[in-house]
Amino acid sequence: MLDNKVIHKENLKMAPNLEDYTATSKYFTYDRYIDELVWFDHDKINAAYNAITKNALGDRKNKIAMYWEGENGESRKYTFLEMEEASNQIANYLKSLGVSKGDRVFIFLPRVPELYMAFIAILKIGAVAGTMFSAFGPQALYDRLDQSQAKILITTSELAKRLSTVKKNLPHLKRILLTDKGFAHEISMQPKSLHVAQTNEDDDAYMLYTSGTTGKPKGVVHRHKAIVYEYLTSKWVLDLHESDVYWCTADPGWVTGIVYEILGTWACGAATVVHAGRFDPSVWYSIIQKYEVTVWYTAPTAIRMLAAAGEDLIKKYNLTSLRHITSVGEPLNPELVTWSKKVYGLPFHDTYWQTETGGILMANFPSVPIKPGSMGKPFPGIIPHIVSDDGHLLKTGQTGNLAFEPNWPSIMKKLWRRPVKYESYFMRVKDLANKRVYLTGDQAYKDEDGYYWFVGRADDVIKTSGERVGPFEVESALIAHHAVVEAGVIGKPDALRGSIIKAFVVLKEGIKPTEALKNELSEYVKKNLAGHAYPKEIEFIDKLPKTRSGKIMRRILKAKELGLPIGDTSTLEEY
Numbered sequence: 001m002l003d004n005k006v007i008h009k010e011n012l013k014m015a016p017n018l019e020d021y022t023a024t025s026k027y028f029t030y031d032r033y034i035d036e037l038v039w040f041d042h043d044k045i046n047a048a049y050n051a052i053t054k055n056a057l058g059d060r061k062n063k064i065a066m067y068w069e070g071e072n073g074e075s076r077k078y079t080f081l082e083m084e085e086a087s088n089q090i091a092n093y094l095k096s097l098g099v100s101k102g103d104r105v106f107i108f109l110p111r112v113p114e115l116y117m118a119f120i121a122i123l124k125i126g127a128v129a130g131t132m133f134s135a136f137g138p139q140a141l142y143d144r145l146d147q148s149q150a151k152i153l154i155t156t157s158e159l160a161k162r163l164s165t166v167k168k169n170l171p172h173l174k175r176i177l178l179t180d181k182g183f184a185h186e187i188s189m190q191p192k193s194l195h196v197a198q199t200n201e202d203d204d205a206y207m208l209y210t211s212g213t214t215g216k217p218k219g220v221v222h223r224h225k226a227i228v229y230e231y232l233t234s235k236w237v238l239d240l241h242e243s244d245v246y247w248c249t250a251d252p253g254w255v256t257g258i259v260y261e262i263l264g265t266w267a268c269g270a271a272t273v274v275h276a277g278r279f280d281p282s283v284w285y286s287i288i289q290k291y292e293v294t295v296w297y298t299a300p301t302a303i304r305m306l307a308a309a310g311e312d313l314i315k316k317y318n319l320t321s322l323r324h325i326t327s328v329g330e331p332l333n334p335e336l337v338t339w340s341k342k343v344y345g346l347p348f349h350d351t352y353w354q355t356e357t358g359g360i361l362m363a364n365f366p367s368v369p370i371k372p373g374s375m376g377k378p379f380p381g382i383i384p385h386i387v388s389d390d391g392h393l394l395k396t397g398q399t400g401n402l403a404f405e406p407n408w409p410s411i412m413k414k415l416w417r418r419p420v421k422y423e424s425y426f427m428r429v430k431d432l433a434n435k436r437v438y439l440t441g442d443q444a445y446k447d448e449d450g451y452y453w454f455v456g457r458a459d460d461v462i463k464t465s466g467e468r469v470g471p472f473e474v475e476s477a478l479i480a481h482h483a484v485v486e487a488g489v490i491g492k493p494d495a496l497r498g499s500i501i502k503a504f505v506v507l508k509e510g511i512k513p514t515e516a517l518k519n520e521l522s523e524y525v526k527k528n529l530a531g532h533a534y535p536k537e538i539e540f541i542d543k544l545p546k547t548r549s550g551k552i553m554r555r556i557l558k559a560k561e562l563g564l565p566i567g568d569t570s571t572l573e574e575y
């Protein structure tokens with residue numbers, strides 16, 4: 001039925017690393033590939049050693065690791081040896097400040113070169129790196145630094161101002177290092193050599209906070225051994241060869257910017273392009289042209305904006321260096337796949353994964369025909385299941401909970417100090433002899449050819465411009481405003497951004513529901529929580545629909561918004 005829409009790829013510009021998906025999947029075991037990484041004795045492995053040191057000690061030492069393009073067009077480049085030495089110096093500096101194995105060191109920086117060097121440095125000494133997106137406001141910063149009990153924060157004097165009101169409530173935070181004040185001098189005094197920590201494969205490497213439906217963001221912890229999966233997926237899905245100039249447009253404040261801009265990329269020996277500026281179609285195309293980018297990893301929202309910018313713009317640039325283009329973060333509309341094939345001569349390849357999975361689980365591989373709109377097929381070794389709410393396996397074509405057997409090296413190790421929440425990600429499947437599977441929180445189905453199709457979230461988590469926002473955090477930020485009694489927050493479908501954040505707000509008695517107040521509330525959330533997590537739309541209402549136990553029924557707010565039937569209201573307080 002779909003066959004006439006399948007995109008076959010006879011004309012790949014280069015032989016892909018994964019030539020035979022079917023055979024490789026059939027005979028796959030990690031043991032076959034484990035020696036492509038550097039291990040220390042006794043099964044010890046360090047992810048940063050495999051990303052940088054390995055290359056700096058070998059033939060790639062004078063090869064470019066990072067092309068950096070600043071906001072105002074300034075540019076710099078760094079070889080693997082330069083990255084090695086710079087990160088060693090930062091590592092030695094951190095050690096001199098008393099940072100030791102397991103300590104949390106957080107980075108709150110825009111996309112400056114120091115961010116990438118510091119990240120590597122932290123992993124090299126066995127400390128745990130945490131990254132925070134530079135649009136975060138005081139509340140988001142406090143939540144992360146407090147819950148992780150971070151000891152050191154690396155930031156700039158400008159960004160550090162956002163901590164001024166919350167710093168006093170962070171007793172574990174011993175030092176704030178400012179990259180624009182004395183940092184360069186301190187670093188330059190440090191030795192350029194370092195004995196990289198021989199971490200155990202299960203030792204914590206980095207952590208990232210991500211949102212769920214309820215509660216504060218959770219600290220997802222990933223281990224050093226994840227580098228095995230970060231490397232293999234970079235090699236087979238992104239198809240990175242050492243000759244590639246690869247541009248991942250994500251920020252390292254999110255998982256994609258860590259796994260597929262830093263760790264996996266460099267483990268393959270490819271050069272990474274970092275663009276510190278904002279999205280702008282002309283600037284983006286000029287970066288591809290200037291650096292002769294070969295592999296590109298971006299997100300559907302950006303692709304939709306590029307499509308909106310039109311084909312005439314594309315004709316002004318030479319984009320012929322591109323050979324493989326990939327997407328992640330939200331559903332990739334089938335139209336964008338066919339559009340990109342038409343205008344760039346290459347179809348976008350959708351990939352699916354999550355902060356918690358630490359690497360790509362489903363993908364459209366370079367050597368496998370694409371069904372536009374599908375997330376593709378499981379990575380070799382990955383075993384997906386579509387499961388009903390009551391723990392039964394569903395059949396081909398039936399939509400249900402997308403689950404995976406928890407058998408791959410980069411699955412989250414734990415949630416930082418949230419063991420009960422961690423367990424809630426797993427369920428037993430009756431039809432698999434009660435085997436434990438990992439639940440993604442997404443709904444999907446498998447078609448008769450083994451392709452998986454994304455249907456939607458099973459929970460209230462909002463995806464706006466590909467970024468994950470928990471409704472509870474936005475509600476909490478709104479309630480902190482003096483005019484607000486209660487708020488219910490949903491994702492409202494939006495053609496460009498996937499969803500926008502919409503808030504239903506109950507005001508205190510006597511407060512006037514004006515347009516000006518709507519703007520004030522939006523700005524308030526933008527400033528206190530985060531620049532990307534504010535409600536674009538606000539509607540004042542008298543009362544929120546709630547369950548008898550007092551939970552806000554966002555499902556009902558959403559149905560109301562979309563003019564859909566309200567569904568089962570048997571647990572509703574009253575409506």
Ligand code: WT7
Pocket residue numbers: 210255256327328329330331332350351352353354355356375440441442454457463466467468
């Ligand atoms: C959620 C995870 C890890 C990459 C960045 C996002 C949604 C992700 C796809 C896709 C449809 C997708 C899911 C998932 N998502 N990729 N290809 N098609 N939906 O990581 O912020 O942890 O979000 O993003 O809902 O659960 P994240």
